[in-house]
Amino acid sequence: AQRVTQPEKLLSVFKGAPVELKCNYSYSGSPELFWYVQYSRQRLQLLLRHISRESIKGFTADLNKGETSFHLKKPFAQEEDSAMYYCALSGWAAGNKLTFGGGTRVLVKP
């Protein structure tokens, strides 16, 4: 069965500091990995998917199949990055449904 683990419940960083959110997964087959973000009082929205290899709002994430990780990084955190971040996994063997991690709350302090 597929599983997504986000070991940090809370990350607190100062504005301008780098931030890295960890995500590890288990999956039999070729996974598709996503990062979703939920800002205060807003809906869950897609931030990144690994196949697009885009950088959104300064965030990047690299799929490391050897370490089964998909960590999210930003070199200089901004106050508007304060939000809840969820790593999620999908794939053909998973029936296209998303399996989410427990989420990491990021707090960027001024």
Added chain:
Amino acid sequence: GAGVSQTPSNKVTEKGKYVELRCDPISGHTALYWYRQSLGQGPEFLIYFQGTGAADDSGLPNDRFFAVRPEGSVSTLKIQRTERGDSAVYLCASSLEAGDAQYFGPGTRLTVL
């Protein structure tokens, strides 16, 4: 364009009652998904429709939960004999095709007293 919408935004009911939660997907999206999010946890999959049919209902917790999508657009999640443990935010998402990026609605917060 309009995103995924869900009604009601909040629903308070008593234990044992029946509730219906509605989801309007993005126009033209063929795949529709229901998830449930309990406090402090990530969303958990319930059921997924491709068109009118339920392609995967493996996440429904028991037979009190049922969902329909009769015309391949709007979907209704139905919960019979609600229990306090059903209290959660119920999220709906849609995607253009199965396997494409999923776009989420604002959720319905269900509270069972």
